[in-house]
Amino acid sequence: MNRKTATSPRRKPSQSRSRDTVSCILEAAAHILRQEGFEKATTNRIAERAGVSIGSLYQYFPNKQALLMALTHQHMTEMQAVIIAQLNQVATQSLENAIQAMVDCMLEAHASDPELHRVLTEHAPEFMPREQIQQLEDGYIALVTAYLRQRESELQVQNIEMASFIVTHTLETLTHRAATQQSAHLNDPEFRIQVAALLKRYLL
Amino acid sequence: MNRKTATSPRRKPSQSRSRDTVSCILEAAAHILRQEGFEKATTNRIAERAGVSIGSLYQYFPNKQALLMALTHQHMTEMQAVIIAQLNQVATQSLENAIQAMVDCMLEAHASDPELHRVLTEHAPEFMPREQIQQLEDGYIALVTAYLRQRESELQVQNIEMASFIVTHTLETLTHRAATQQSAHLNDPEFRIQVAALLKRYLL
Amino acid sequence: MNRKTATSPRRKPSQSRSRDTVSCILEAAAHILRQEGFEKATTNRIAERAGVSIGSLYQYFPNKQALLMALTHQHMTEMQAVIIAQLNQVATQSLENAIQAMVDCMLEAHASDPELHRVLTEHAPEFMPREQIQQLEDGYIALVTAYLRQRESELQVQNIEMASFIVTHTLETLTHRAATQQSAHLNDPEFRIQVAALLKRYLL
Amino acid sequence: MNRKTATSPRRKPSQSRSRDTVSCILEAAAHILRQEGFEKATTNRIAERAGVSIGSLYQYFPNKQALLMALTHQHMTEMQAVIIAQLNQVATQSLENAIQAMVDCMLEAHASDPELHRVLTEHAPEFMPREQIQQLEDGYIALVTAYLRQRESELQVQNIEMASFIVTHTLETLTHRAATQQSAHLNDPEFRIQVAALLKRYLL
DNA sequence: CATGAATGAGGTTTCATTCAT
DNA sequence: CATGAATGAAACCTCATTCAT
Numbered sequence: 001m002n003r004k005t006a007t008s009p010r011r012k013p014s015q016s017r018s019r020d021t022v023s024c025i026l027e028a029a030a031h032i033l034r035q036e037g038f039e040k041a042t043t044n045r046i047a048e049r050a051g052v053s054i055g056s057l058y059q060y061f062p063n064k065q066a067l068l069m070a071l072t073h074q075h076m077t078e079m080q081a082v083i084i085a086q087l088n089q090v091a092t093q094s095l096e097n098a099i100q101a102m103v104d105c106m107l108e109a110h111a112s113d114p115e116l117h118r119v120l121t122e123h124a125p126e127f128m129p130r131e132q133i134q135q136l137e138d139g140y141i142a143l144v145t146a147y148l149r150q151r152e153s154e155l156q157v158q159n160i161e162m163a164s165f166i167v168t169h170t171l172e173t174l175t176h177r178a179a180t181q182q183s184a185h186l187n188d189p190e191f192r193i194q195v196a197a198l199l200k201r202y203l204l
Numbered sequence: 205m206n207r208k209t210a211t212s213p214r215r216k217p218s219q220s221r222s223r224d225t226v227s228c229i230l231e232a233a234a235h236i237l238r239q240e241g242f243e244k245a246t247t248n249r250i251a252e253r254a255g256v257s258i259g260s261l262y263q264y265f266p267n268k269q270a271l272l273m274a275l276t277h278q279h280m281t282e283m284q285a286v287i288i289a290q291l292n293q294v295a296t297q298s299l300e301n302a303i304q305a306m307v308d309c310m311l312e313a314h315a316s317d318p319e320l321h322r323v324l325t326e327h328a329p330e331f332m333p334r335e336q337i338q339q340l341e342d343g344y345i346a347l348v349t350a351y352l353r354q355r356e357s358e359l360q361v362q363n364i365e366m367a368s369f370i371v372t373h374t375l376e377t378l379t380h381r382a383a384t385q386q387s388a389h390l391n392d393p394e395f396r397i398q399v400a401a402l403l404k405r406y407l408l
Numbered sequence: 409m410n411r412k413t414a415t416s417p418r419r420k421p422s423q424s425r426s427r428d429t430v431s432c433i434l435e436a437a438a439h440i441l442r443q444e445g446f447e448k449a450t451t452n453r454i455a456e457r458a459g460v461s462i463g464s465l466y467q468y469f470p471n472k473q474a475l476l477m478a479l480t481h482q483h484m485t486e487m488q489a490v491i492i493a494q495l496n497q498v499a500t501q502s503l504e505n506a507i508q509a510m511v512d513c514m515l516e517a518h519a520s521d522p523e524l525h526r527v528l529t530e531h532a533p534e535f536m537p538r539e540q541i542q543q544l545e546d547g548y549i550a551l552v553t554a555y556l557r558q559r560e561s562e563l564q565v566q567n568i569e570m571a572s573f574i575v576t577h578t579l580e581t582l583t584h585r586a587a588t589q590q591s592a593h594l595n596d597p598e599f600r601i602q603v604a605a606l607l608k609r610y611l612l
Numbered sequence: 613m614n615r616k617t618a619t620s621p622r623r624k625p626s627q628s629r630s631r632d633t634v635s636c637i638l639e640a641a642a643h644i645l646r647q648e649g650f651e652k653a654t655t656n657r658i659a660e661r662a663g664v665s666i667g668s669l670y671q672y673f674p675n676k677q678a679l680l681m682a683l684t685h686q687h688m689t690e691m692q693a694v695i696i697a698q699l700n701q702v703a704t705q706s707l708e709n710a711i712q713a714m715v716d717c718m719l720e721a722h723a724s725d726p727e728l729h730r731v732l733t734e735h736a737p738e739f740m741p742r743e744q745i746q747q748l749e750d751g752y753i754a755l756v757t758a759y760l761r762q763r764e765s766e767l768q769v770q771n772i773e774m775a776s777f778i779v780t781h782t783l784e785t786l787t788h789r790a791a792t793q794q795s796a797h798l799n800d801p802e803f804r805i806q807v808a809a810l811l812k813r814y815l816l
Numbered sequence: 817c818a819t820g821a822a823t824g825a826g827g828t829t830t831c832a833t834t835c836a837t
Numbered sequence: 838c839a840t841g842a843a844t845g846a847a848a849c850c851t852c853a854t855t856c857a858t
Contacts, residue, residue, distance in 0.1 A: 125326040173377040201405035530737040581785035609813035
């Protein structure tokens, strides 16, 4: 999986049949990653499960890396959508409520497809250039920074950027670890309260 | 890299020449991982860089997985030694000081060989059974739990185990991210203070 | 050559091009086994001689063992076909004639590709599970048993099963040894008569 | 295991310690072949089990092939000793008794170390030049020929050489198959009688 | 003579990718 | 555009053998 090869999709899926094929392939890849793990997810196997020929797969993705990146993009976008929606909803609430809501929301977002999330996250370094991973995370942090800046007056922290870095990674890690290592925590209200407490006491 | 194969070292390095060879191989592996990345670290390349034949490499490590695990073990042990030493030193200090000391210590531990640490951590799922990774982390958490229990009366948190989980992963992540993504933070006193603040406000 | 790996053909040779490739590979393997011996028959060499890439070889055979088993199967099937045909032809003849006919037939069957037969037979224990070898032989014995049971009244032996074991192995060995060690015997009418005599005097 | 390399023992085991070492190595090889199979019998493993260094092993055997040939030679010699002794004992008895005695004797000889016998026999083509295997067998046949010639007047067969070929291979195979495939036959008196009957009816 | 660390040619196998049909 | 047979670089690993100590 050479990192230097082109990774932009080969052809815009402008026609509906193409979009179907792309979806099929991505869904097949997701299924195999979830059920059989990263090492079993060969391009031939993905094509087979998607019901298309390996040649067709390469019509839509220039290489395996691009396929995995597209899947990651899709997955991350879905998760981000949930989170952004929540951020908007809590925009007017008290920060205290907002933080608790964000924690709940993150945990739920991670609970929706935890196995795929785990596999993609663990193996991302193998198929994504580091800059891209960084970009994704920077995106999250920027979102949080923007939100916190609006509420700057209510916060005890001075350096908003650094606080965003800290808060984002902390929340991301704790939800991720809960999802992948301590799934008992995922729906444990006590855990949610504690994580929220950690953030509240720091920020407020 | 089959996860099911034996991974215990093949030959006890009882003689000094053997110990040298083992060290050479591990150092060569570390060097390649640091400078050229995980995918370039093939057994042949490692042997070549170590100045030994591929056969010799396999005299001391039954397979590639075992080699990487040994290197990880070595690296983790070195880091743990620093941390445990620090934990003992701060045992008698005020919790507030202790927390700050631990944060400093973790950041310094991560600063010693950050690139190797990053590569090993990112690719660990490829060569270590998940249980083993878990064990390593559980070890850290147990250490923290034991320490916090001694100071239980000074803490505002009730559930020490959960607090240990939260505190350990938070500290681990923030130092790790600082080391791998924002090396500017590594020696920024402000960052150290903020991370310590996050933990202090939660625990005390 | 791991005995535990899957050995069923990987891809049905449904298309004519595939069937050609499979035949090419098997013929190349047979040629090398005959001309250069078992130890020279590496997968790379077989592919090279077949004029296909090593990858193609592994498209059709999951591993070397499977390839050798397929070749053995093909060879044995060809020989069995001759023998079964002969058994049917002699079903109505006198036992005395039948025995002589079978001896002739076995010798001729062994004469068709004696070198390949020798190599495959000698090295079978290296690539076939013992049960499979046993099965092949049990198949022969069952055939003979069935035939002898029909003629039970003409025989002086009581224990038909044991007699089949004895007769089958005796005939198989003598023809095989003649083919591989004393090829002079292969077409020597005197030898055929003597072997037939051995069996006739025992059975009748 | 190159067939072209020198195979004569490197040094005559004239000194008693040397002879011990040689015996140790051969016994270790036999043990591994019996218990773990041919593919596990590497030179390093044999040396280890024999309690000598791999270097020492190569003091006494120029290569692996020579070692295996020596072991085979030893094993065959032991079996031949039993058979020759029996041949002498029965020299004066009636041929009918002699044949039965030989059958019994062969079955018992095969019963003494059947697993080693099986492994050596099955894999002999891998480490012995074909001529040598042939020589061993020709030795047996010559023995039988000599014996039968003495009794020529009592026999109904004309061509003694051919009869020896037939009788020897038949008896060898039936006892070998009994030992390796139908161990029930090994001590079944009925089987012994049948095999003897086969030979008696042919010869007498 | 003994040792055992070192050697390295060469084996089997995988899998991302191409291209003739 | 779809197909899927074919490709082949490159990975991991073994084991008979040597030779400096």
